[in-house]
Amino acid sequence: MVKRRTLTREIVLDRADQLIAERGLDNLTIRALADALEIRPQSVYNYADSLTDLLDQVGLRFVNQLSERLMRRLFGVGGKEALMVFAQEFRKGCRHEKHLAPILINPNDLRQLKRTHQALSDLYNQMFRSLHLLDGADNHSLVESTLYRSALFGFIMQELGGYLTLPQRKIDERFQLMMQLAIDQIAVE
Numbered sequence: 001m002v003k004r005r006t007l008t009r010e011i012v013l014d015r016a017d018q019l020i021a022e023r024g025l026d027n028l029t030i031r032a033l034a035d036a037l038e039i040r041p042q043s044v045y046n047y048a049d050s051l052t053d054l055l056d057q058v059g060l061r062f063v064n065q066l067s068e069r070l071m072r073r074l075f076g077v078g079g080k081e082a083l084m085v086f087a088q089e090f091r092k093g094c095r096h097e098k099h100l101a102p103i104l105i106n107p108n109d110l111r112q113l114k115r116t117h118q119a120l121s122d123l124y125n126q127m128f129r130s131l132h133l134l135d136g137a138d139n140h141s142l143v144e145s146t147l148y149r150s151a152l153f154g155f156i157m158q159e160l161g162g163y164l165t166l167p168q169r170k171i172d173e174r175f176q177l178m179m180q181l182a183i184d185q186i187a188v189e
Contacts, residue, residue, distance in 0.1 A: 007039065009057075012047040016058050021099040028055070052112055059103040059116030066093040067123050079131065080183050086127055087152050087179045094156050101160055105153050124149065144186040151182035 015036050020028050030051055034041040048054035070089045077085050094101035103113060104120055111117065128145050155175055158164050164171050 007037065007043075007047075009047050012037065012044065012054075013058055013061055016054055017061075017100070020058065025055075025099065025102055030054070055103065056113040056115050058100065059113045060119055062093075062097060062100045062103065063116055063119040063123060066090065067119070069093065070123070070127075074127075080186065082127070082131060083148065083183045083186065084176075084179060087148075087175075087183075090152060091156055091159075091175065094160065098160055101156065105157055105160075147185055148182050151178055155179070 012033070016028060016033055019032060019036055023032070028051070030044050031041050033054070034044050037044070044054070048057060066089070070086060073085050073089050074082055094104065103116060124145075155178055159171060159175075164174070166174070
């Protein structure tokens with residue numbers, strides 16, 4: 001049994017993340033987490049208000065880690081190259097954390113996870129504003145940024161969903177080509 005004084009929010013989130021990886025997002029429950037931590041279910045509520053809040057905390061942590069990796073990779077990179085780096089790193093993060101990717105890609109889940117949704121929106125806005133794609137938010141800019149996100153999310157959903165039954169090298173080539181086609185449609189200053 002985990003002693004209360006050694007249990008931290010980080011340990012709770014790590015274990016929740018691990019359970020999601022082992023059992024799937026839909027199979028995480030407060031009871032399952034409590035059992036895995038060897039604590040009473042009520043004790044989980046010291047760290048999360050509800051299962052939705054727990055998932056939001058796990059999702060927020062995932063977005064923050066992804067954001068940190070992206071910012072390191074994007075340092076000194078601009079223009080269309082930055083859009084490609086962003087796409088590559090976002091895909092890499094989702095592939096690495098396949099069990100958490102649905103939190104970011106499924107709009108129904110994301111709507112409930114308000115802090116995760118806001119962090120993901122902030123990440124996109126930071127990227128697109130730094131490239132002046134949202135300045136003035138004209139219709140053309142919004143269409144371009146929507147095309148980019150749709151291509152990125154759509155590809156990741158197909159890949160993680162097992163719809164691309166090609167050798168990995170071919171899948172990687174297809175991703176690069178598709179994202180390049182989407183990026184070529186964007187007017188970057």
